[in-house]
Amino acid sequence: MVRFLIVLTLLAASCSAQSPAPLIADPETRTTISLDGTWSSIVDPYESGIPSRYFEKETPKSKSDLIEFDYDHSPKLKVPGDWNTQRESLLFYEGPVWYQRRFSYQRKPHTRTYLYFGAANYQARVWLNGTKLGEHIGGFTPFNFEITDQLSDGDNSVVVEVDNTRHIDGVPSSHTDWWNYGGLTRSVKLIEVPETFIENYKVELVKGHLDEIGISFELNKPNFNVDKSTAPYWIEIPELIVKQPCGTSLHFGVFSCAVQATPELWSPEHPKLYQVTISTGEDRIVDYIGFRTIETRGTQILLNGKPAFLRGISMHEEAPFRSGRAFSEEDDRTLLGWAKELGCNFVRLAHYPHNEDMIRVADRMGLMIWEEVPVYWELQWENPAILENAKAQLHDAILRDQNRASIVFWSVSNETPINPARNATLKSLAEYARKLDSTRLITSASDKWHFTGDHTAELNDPLGEYLDVIGLNEYIGWYGNKKPEDADDTRWTFAYQKPVIVSEFGADALYNLHGDAQTRFTVEYQANLFEHQLNMLSHMTPLAGMSPWILMDFRSPRRPLPGIQDYFNRKGLISDRGQRKPAFYILQKFYREKASTQ
Numbered sequence: 001m002v003r004f005l006i007v008l009t010l011l012a013a014s015c016s017a018q019s020p021a022p023l024i025a026d027p028e029t030r031t032t033i034s035l036d037g038t039w040s041s042i043v044d045p046y047e048s049g050i051p052s053r054y055f056e057k058e059t060p061k062s063k064s065d066l067i068e069f070d071y072d073h074s075p076k077l078k079v080p081g082d083w084n085t086q087r088e089s090l091l092f093y094e095g096p097v098w099y100q101r102r103f104s105y106q107r108k109p110h111t112r113t114y115l116y117f118g119a120a121n122y123q124a125r126v127w128l129n130g131t132k133l134g135e136h137i138g139g140f141t142p143f144n145f146e147i148t149d150q151l152s153d154g155d156n157s158v159v160v161e162v163d164n165t166r167h168i169d170g171v172p173s174s175h176t177d178w179w180n181y182g183g184l185t186r187s188v189k190l191i192e193v194p195e196t197f198i199e200n201y202k203v204e205l206v207k208g209h210l211d212e213i214g215i216s217f218e219l220n221k222p223n224f225n226v227d228k229s230t231a232p233y234w235i236e237i238p239e240l241i242v243k244q245p246c247g248t249s250l251h252f253g254v255f256s257c258a259v260q261a262t263p264e265l266w267s268p269e270h271p272k273l274y275q276v277t278i279s280t281g282e283d284r285i286v287d288y289i290g291f292r293t294i295e296t297r298g299t300q301i302l303l304n305g306k307p308a309f310l311r312g313i314s315m316h317e318e319a320p321f322r323s324g325r326a327f328s329e330e331d332d333r334t335l336l337g338w339a340k341e342l343g344c345n346f347v348r349l350a351h352y353p354h355n356e357d358m359i360r361v362a363d364r365m366g367l368m369i370w371e372e373v374p375v376y377w378e379l380q381w382e383n384p385a386i387l388e389n390a391k392a393q394l395h396d397a398i399l400r401d402q403n404r405a406s407i408v409f410w411s412v413s414n415e416t417p418i419n420p421a422r423n424a425t426l427k428s429l430a431e432y433a434r435k436l437d438s439t440r441l442i443t444s445a446s447d448k449w450h451f452t453g454d455h456t457a458e459l460n461d462p463l464g465e466y467l468d469v470i471g472l473n474e475y476i477g478w479y480g481n482k483k484p485e486d487a488d489d490t491r492w493t494f495a496y497q498k499p500v501i502v503s504e505f506g507a508d509a510l511y512n513l514h515g516d517a518q519t520r521f522t523v524e525y526q527a528n529l530f531e532h533q534l535n536m537l538s539h540m541t542p543l544a545g546m547s548p549w550i551l552m553d554f555r556s557p558r559r560p561l562p563g564i565q566d567y568f569n570r571k572g573l574i575s576d577r578g579q580r581k582p583a584f585y586i587l588q589k590f591y592r593e594k595a596s597t598q
């Protein structure tokens with residue numbers, strides 16, 4: 001009985017939910033110490049970690065039936081990285097894995113320190129030196145904890161329990177069509193900031209003005225007490241000869257100002273970025289930011305006031321050549337480089353926020369981005385926690401990437417069923433995104449279309465009322481009883497007179513599997529389908545862009561067909577080993593012709 005009470009006490013002390021600290025925007029501008037590398041790990045399928053105190057700073061020297069772990073001699077995992085592709089035995093594993101790393105640190109006067117995670121899929125619980133810091137839910141957005149008071153001079157130990165178990169009440173839910181990569185999938189670092197520091201900031205053109213740049217930022221200061229009227233906050237953009245104080249208080253701790261300047265506008269053809277510095281008495285941020293406008297007019301998308309056709313491709317955050325979760329800048333440059341080779345000026349990042357470096361690379365390479373949260377397929381729409389979870393992920397994605405010119409769309413969902421509760425949830429998400437960021441367009445991808453005749457199809461999703469741009473996923477010639485040739489005579493109607501992006505179409509094809517154009521899974525079938533799809537899309541009046549499915553083959557447990565799929569979705573225009581399929585060149589030719597007429 002005594003031991004039972006001890007276990008209950010440990011559980012209560014260790015499992016109390018604690019939220020991360022407000023997210024520090026743009027950690028790359030800070031003084032950081034990387035904790036990437038080799039971490040110790042314990043696979044915990046029976047969830048023994050809490051009662052056995054896996055979160056302790058030191059491995060106990062004496063063992064008991066209550067304490068049974070040893071990080072010093074446990075298997076290792078690389079961080080960042082998923083566990084699934086690091087050990088064959090963990091390829092399909094879903095459950096908790098404990099990570100531990102020791103590091104040395106010397107505390108500094110007048111300095112605050114944060115522990116920052118780029119992402120951990122799906123639920124993470126974090127301890128430092130045996131003290132629980134808190135928990136985070138959501139597999140694709142960053143989070144951080146202030147650890148200034150928990151750090152020791154000298155040796156420290158951080159322990160993270162990461163659990164990638166799918167949940168019916170999660171976002172995404174238990175049914176997806178991509179690999180559920182678990183682990184510390186993005187970088188982990190310590191961030192050092194002054195006692196008073198710029199927690200987040202936003203720099204953009206003032207809406208409706210090409211000669212005025214607005215700046216807002218929020219200070220984080222313990223026991224905030226500062227004379228807002230005389231505080232020396234500065235904004236500098238040297239190339240535009242801008243240097244002026246910025247200290248107009250919006251409300252408690254939040255400041256804003258505007259500067260007169262006429263920057264060259266960012267575009268795929270000219271991805272111009274400016275060095276921007278925001279400084280306080282103690283803190284200084286240097287970022288590289290592009291300025292552009294994105295809006296709609298009727299069924300057109302306007303980039304910098306001019307109609308733009310978005311020549312795009314969809315892609316997962318899947319590593320080229322080796323598989324697993326992509327996480328390095330080399331991965332990002334390879335994937336986005338393939339998109340540029342294809343002739344793209346636009347990429348849809350499906351179906352969740354990809355890593356922050358991906359967005360920065362897109363900024364520099366000149367690719368417009370559709371960023372999405374994993375509100376995917378069927379969710380528990382009646383459950384209010386679902387909306388709060390989705391809002392939290394949307395909030396952190398927007399906060400992380402709001403200064404990136406490449407982001408032109410926030411997408412609130414993909415292929416969700418139409419019902420009143422779903423409609424209300426997604427309306428709320430769209431309104432929330434627009435409230436957080438009024439300068440970008442709101443979209444969603446819907447597959448809820450139907451044939452109204454032999455050669456007519458209609459999309460009438462009520463969510464369209466709340467969107468700026470309609471996303472259409474259609475697979476004529478692959479799913480359903482239609483052949484690729486049936487696309488030629490198909491004509492589309494839409495309930496809302498807004499721009500349409502055909503956000504998905506495609507067909508599976510195993511690289512180097514040949515046959516005639518009517519044999520499924522051959523590269524000839526995929527190429528034939530693309531020919532007929534492109535013919536159909538040339539007649540779609542409100543078409544403003546497209547992002548076929550998909551750039552590269554990616555892993556999916558839903559795709560077991562032996563010898564062809566082998567747990568890969570094979571709709572890639574490029575194989576997972578970087579080999580181009582014939583459809584790649586068909587789309588490339590189409591995009592080159594489109595670009596020459598713009």
